[in-house]
Amino acid sequence: MSSHNLDVYMPVLILMAFAAIMVLGALLVGKLIRPHNPTELKVTPYECGEEPIGSAWSNFNVRFYVVALIFIIFDVEGALMFPVATVFKRFVEIGQGGAILGSFLLFISVLVLGVVYCWKKGDLDWVKSYQVSTDYNEKKDK
Amino acid sequence: MFLKIMFVLSALLTLGGAFLTASSKNLMHACVYLLACLFGVAGLYATLGADFLAAAQLVVYAGGVVILMLFAIMLTGGVQEFVNKFGLDKTPSMGSGKTYTIAGLSMIVTAFIVMKILAPVFKTPAQTDLPAFTSTVEKLGVLLVTDHVLAFEISSILLLGALVGAAVISRPRRGK
Amino acid sequence: MNSTVVSYLSQAPGYALAVNKLTELFGFDATGFVNFLLFFLVAFIVVNVMSAIGGLGTYAERKISADLQMRQGPNRVGPYGLLQFLADGVKMIGKEDVLPAQADRFLFLVAPLMCMVGVFASLAVLPFSNGFTLTNLNIGVFYLLGVSSLVGVGIFLGGYASNSKWSMLGGMRGASQIISYEVPVTLSILAIVLMTGSLSFDVITEAQGGLPHEWFVLHNPFTFIGFFVLFIGALAETNRAPFDLPEAESELVSGYHTEFTGMRFAFFALAEYVEVFVVCGVCAALFLGGYKVPFDLGTGELIMKTFPAVHPMLAKQIGNILQLKVFVLKTLLLYYVVIWIRWTLPRMRVDSLMVLCWKYLTPIALFNLVGCAVWLWAFEGKSVWTLIFKSGVAAAGGHH
Numbered sequence: 001m002s003s004h005n006l007d008v009y010m011p012v013l014i015l016m017a018f019a020a021i022m023v024l025g026a027l028l029v030g031k032l033i034r035p036h037n038p039t040e041l042k043v044t045p046y047e048c049g050e051e052p053i054g055s056a057w058s059n060f061n062v063r064f065y066v067v068a069l070i071f072i073i074f075d076v077e078g079a080l081m082f083p084v085a086t087v088f089k090r091f092v093e094i095g096q097g098g099a100i101l102g103s104f105l106l107f108i109s110v111l112v113l114g115v116v117y118c119w120k121k122g123d124l125d126w127v128k129s130y131q132v133s134t135d136y137n138e139k140k141d142k
Numbered sequence: 143m144f145l146k147i148m149f150v151l152s153a154l155l156t157l158g159g160a161f162l163t164a165s166s167k168n169l170m171h172a173c174v175y176l177l178a179c180l181f182g183v184a185g186l187y188a189t190l191g192a193d194f195l196a197a198a199q200l201v202v203y204a205g206g207v208v209i210l211m212l213f214a215i216m217l218t219g220g221v222q223e224f225v226n227k228f229g230l231d232k233t234p235s236m237g238s239g240k241t242y243t244i245a246g247l248s249m250i251v252t253a254f255i256v257m258k259i260l261a262p263v264f265k266t267p268a269q270t271d272l273p274a275f276t277s278t279v280e281k282l283g284v285l286l287v288t289d290h291v292l293a294f295e296i297s298s299i300l301l302l303g304a305l306v307g308a309a310v311i312s313r314p315r316r317g318k
Numbered sequence: 319m320n321s322t323v324v325s326y327l328s329q330a331p332g333y334a335l336a337v338n339k340l341t342e343l344f345g346f347d348a349t350g351f352v353n354f355l356l357f358f359l360v361a362f363i364v365v366n367v368m369s370a371i372g373g374l375g376t377y378a379e380r381k382i383s384a385d386l387q388m389r390q391g392p393n394r395v396g397p398y399g400l401l402q403f404l405a406d407g408v409k410m411i412g413k414e415d416v417l418p419a420q421a422d423r424f425l426f427l428v429a430p431l432m433c434m435v436g437v438f439a440s441l442a443v444l445p446f447s448n449g450f451t452l453t454n455l456n457i458g459v460f461y462l463l464g465v466s467s468l469v470g471v472g473i474f475l476g477g478y479a480s481n482s483k484w485s486m487l488g489g490m491r492g493a494s495q496i497i498s499y500e501v502p503v504t505l506s507i508l509a510i511v512l513m514t515g516s517l518s519f520d521v522i523t524e525a526q527g528g529l530p531h532e533w534f535v536l537h538n539p540f541t542f543i544g545f546f547v548l549f550i551g552a553l554a555e556t557n558r559a560p561f562d563l564p565e566a567e568s569e570l571v572s573g574y575h576t577e578f579t580g581m582r583f584a585f586f587a588l589a590e591y592v593e594v595f596v597v598c599g600v601c602a603a604l605f606l607g608g609y610k611v612p613f614d615l616g617t618g619e620l621i622m623k624t625f626p627a628v629h630p631m632l633a634k635q636i637g638n639i640l641q642l643k644v645f646v647l648k649t650l651l652l653y654y655v656v657i658w659i660r661w662t663l664p665r666m667r668v669d670s671l672m673v674l675c676w677k678y679l680t681p682i683a684l685f686n687l688v689g690c691a692v693w694l695w696a697f698e699g700k701s702v703w704t705l706i707f708k709s710g711v712a713a714a715g716g717h718h
Binding site: 076086 | 144145148151188189194198201202205206207209210213214216217218279280282283284286287291294295297298299301302304305306308309312313
Binding site: 007008009010011012014015016018019020022023024026027029030031033034035036037038040042043044045046047048052055057060064067068070071074075078079081082085086087088089090092093097098101104105108111112115119124125 | 322323324350353354357358360361362364365369411412413414415416417418419420421427430431434435437438439441442452453454455460478480481482483484485486490493494497498500501504505508511512513514515516517571576577580581582584585669672673676677680681684687688691692694695698699
């Protein structure tokens with residue numbers, strides 16, 4: 001078993017290769033039988049019959065970026081918690097669960113602290129955070 | 143046999159992805175090549191028997207960081223215009239004297255580090271057979287809650303800082 | 319640990335024979351080669367069956383929606399219209415491949431490819447039965463989270479590459495929705511990992527029993543809520559209604575695949591339907607007992623006991639087939655629920671989608687995680703039924 005231990009990754013590569021072959025193969029086979037006569041109108045991006053104005057590649061709202069940032073932080077937390085969660089049961093079985101539970105809860109509570117902060121400050125809202133801040137400014141101005 | 147095939151495939155993916163990332167003029171394409179490169183690195187970890195690290199590489203980098211980068215590119219308005227709204231080149235030319243100097247210096251530093259890492263490899267005979275496959279997850283977990291529990295806890299504070307920082311930076315400026 | 323379908327098949331007598339023959343023929347150890355051939359064969363079967371299931375998924379979607387709306391649905395091609403998906407496939411191949419003028423040619427190809435690769439790679443760890451798991455990685459659940467995130471990148475790139483405003487909006491929405499809902503999904507999976515102490519699908523399934531009260535969904539109150547968090551998150555991650563905002567046809571035409579025609583579109587659709595199967599399978603494996611068959615039928619022990627004349631290998635095979643059937647049955651039931659939900663619930667708004675994820679599901683999932691940890695520590699992992707039974711025995715003046 002020791003020299004063939006990497007065989008467990010074989011199906012992963014085989015399946016990825018299958019997916020690639022399927023996509024590229026179907027497109028190549030399709031090339032033989034499908035028609036190909038693009039017209040100028042056909043290749044314009046669809047915009048409900050109107051002539052498209054400008055490119056779609058424009059500046060996007062910053063909130064997408066913020067969601068991705070918060071996600072990465074949770075992702076890393078998850079990646080750190082997975083090994084600890086894996087061994088937790090074994091420590092409980094030998095009667096050492098309390099200490100591990102303590103450190104685990106401490107870790108999660110720091111995470112919850114961050115979530116509570118973002119929630120209170122309105123960073124978890126999709127639309128409202130902007131309205132909340134303007135409301136605040138108006139009150140301050142008055 | 144499969145070990146070698148997998149190593150060669152991962153190494154080729156890593157190197158090819160890295161090269162194309164650096165040479166691509168299109169930011170979006172560079173991001174996709176970077177994804178390939180990160181996948182190759184995950185494959186290299188798997189070849190070394192660090193299965194959890196490989197999966198973490200996939201989850202954190204392929205799932206998180208690459209999407210973050212794609213969003214960041216969209217934040218600047220995609221790759222269509224090569225000059226952003228402040229009149230700065232999005233993909234600055236790489237050929238000035240300054241960049242060559244910095245590249246040369248960093249290459250020397252990297253070469254020293256690589257040689258330092260490689261030195262023990264040539265002294266001791268290379269390991270031919272990997273140790274039998276035991277999961278690295280349990281070992282990591284035990285270490286994280288016993289010897290390195292402080293690092294585990296401090297990392298949560300680091301992430302808290304990152305979370306708060308992300309929230310603060312993205313908040314619309316007051317008084318506008 | 320790390321058992322694969324090949325290590326299961328290698329128990330058969332023909333395996334050693336084939337290895338020996340080929341070793342003589344090649345002059346070097348042919349175990350790796352034989353393993354590769356076996357993996358290739360099994361992966362080929364899995365890919366074909368999964369594509370058929372994905373295709374039949376489109377048929378089921380139309381048939382069930384027709385049933386719910388009191389229509390007939392597809393009924394022309396084949397018996398009950400069953401071969402409709404083949405007819406669709408043939409039509410798709412013959413369709414013109416329209417490439418929008420301002421599109422990014424390279425990414426236009428990479429996007430469907432990435433969706434397919436991500437979904438198919440996640441099939442590798444799906445536990446169909448005790449023997450018939452392509453590969454039972456030690457890091458199974460975590461690996462699945464990693465490769466399925468490729469689908470999010472694929473959807474974003476699909477939206478970006480078309481250079482159409484509808485697609486771009488759909489792609490951005492899709493990617494941000496997928497990564498947002500990955501947080502509650504990861505946290506509720508983490509709770510199950512906590513209960514079992516392993517990331518491998520096999521160990522997680524074996525920790526449960528065949529009967530419903532031995533499943534993790536009914537293990538304790540926290541896992542009960544956790545199942546629904548995971549299921550809602552899985553719906554959102556596969557862009558199924560009520561979370562189908564990336565392809566909301568009433569606002570975004572067709573979302574991220576508006577500009578995709580022919581086979582390129584077909585691969586997006588196929589990836590989506592296969593991914594629904596995968597996430598339903600994950601839900602079934604983690605919470606609904608996976609491939610476990612009641613009364614030890616799955617391992618063949620009951621058959622061996624009742625009919626001692628039966629060869630143990632045969633009994634094991636029968637058990638394996640039963641396990642496979644039970645797993646597919648559970649998964650397809652969840653699949654039906656997914657389709658049912660789509661044709662019942664209205665679509666959510668973008669802001670309520672994000673509120674649901676960050677203000678409801680994530681805190682609930684965190685609460686569940688803490689609850690599961692405390693439960694495991696306080697009751698040493700016993701299920702609520704064991705505790706009730708024990709206290710009942712104690713109240714009745716039992717031995718304890």
